[in-house]
Amino acid sequence: MPHIVIEYSKNVTGLIKLTDLVKCVHEAAAATGEFPPAQILTRTAERTCYRLADGDASNGFVRVVIRIRTGRTMETKRKAAEKMFGALCDFLAPVANSSPLAISFELQELTPELSFSKTNLPDYVKARAAKAGQS
Numbered sequence: 001m002p003h004i005v006i007e008y009s010k011n012v013t014g015l016i017k018l019t020d021l022v023k024c025v026h027e028a029a030a031a032t033g034e035f036p037p038a039q040i041l042t043r044t045a046e047r048t049c050y051r052l053a054d055g056d057a058s059n060g061f062v063r064v065v066i067r068i069r070t071g072r073t074m075e076t077k078r079k080a081a082e083k084m085f086g087a088l089c090d091f092l093a094p095v096a097n098s099s100p101l102a103i104s105f106e107l108q109e110l111t112p113e114l115s116f117s118k119t120n121l122p123d124y125v126k127a128r129a130a131k132a133g134q135s
Contacts, residue, residue, distance in 0.1 A: 001035070001039050001040075001041075001068060001069050001117065002029060002035050002039070002040060002041070002066050002067060002068040002069075003041050003066070003067045004025055004026065004029060004040065004041065004042040004043070004064065004065070004066045004067075005043060005044070005045055005064070005065050005067075006021060006022065006025060006042070006043070006044045006045070006062065006063070006064050007044075007045045007046075007047055007061075007062070007063040007064075007065070008021075008044065008045075008046060008047065008060070008061065008062045008063070009046075009047055009050055009052070009059075009060040009061045009062075010046055010047065010048045011057065011058065011059075011060045012060040012061075012062060012095065012101070013046070015060070015095045015099065016091075016092070016095060018044055020091070021044075021062070021091060021092075022042050022043070022044060024087055024088065024091040025042055025064055025084065025087070025088060025091075026040055026042040027087075028083060028084045028086075028087035028088070029042070029066065029080075029084055031083065031087075032079070032080040032083050032084065034072065034076060034080045035068070035080075036122070037125075038121055038122040038125035038126070039119070039121070039122060047061075052100075052102060053100070053102075056100065058099060058100055059100045059101075059102070060095075060099065060100065060101045060102070061101065061102040061103070061104070062088070062092060062101065062102075062103050062104075063102075063103075063104045063105070063106075064084070064085075064088055064104070064105045064106070065105075065106050065108060066081075066084065066105075066106070066107050066108070067108045067109075067110055068107065068108070068109060068110065069109070069110055069112065069115070070109050070110070070111075070112055077107055077109075080107070081105065081107040084105065085105040088103060088105060089103055
């Protein structure tokens, strides 16, 4: 945990490399020190039907939503969100400097009573790290 979803308008796909965007946001989350790297899940969701501002076809957007469990102070959440948003804006600066682009970021807390998860990813990450250490 956290779960990170990067929504983007279809028209930005030719302007950015999506794998690099995912890497940027994922690594920014890990760099906050608030989220164990083995528990960060980052994925994209392309939006093909949208209308922005005046409806011009060149208008694009990138929206990042990160959903986390409760328990952190507001200050901790704010610092993590600002760090991640800064990394996102830095990555997208070349696009934003040359085309109409809306960039947004939102950190949401999950309701513990209504949030369930099951994962074995940390076990595999630990095993791969141990194996790499033996090489």
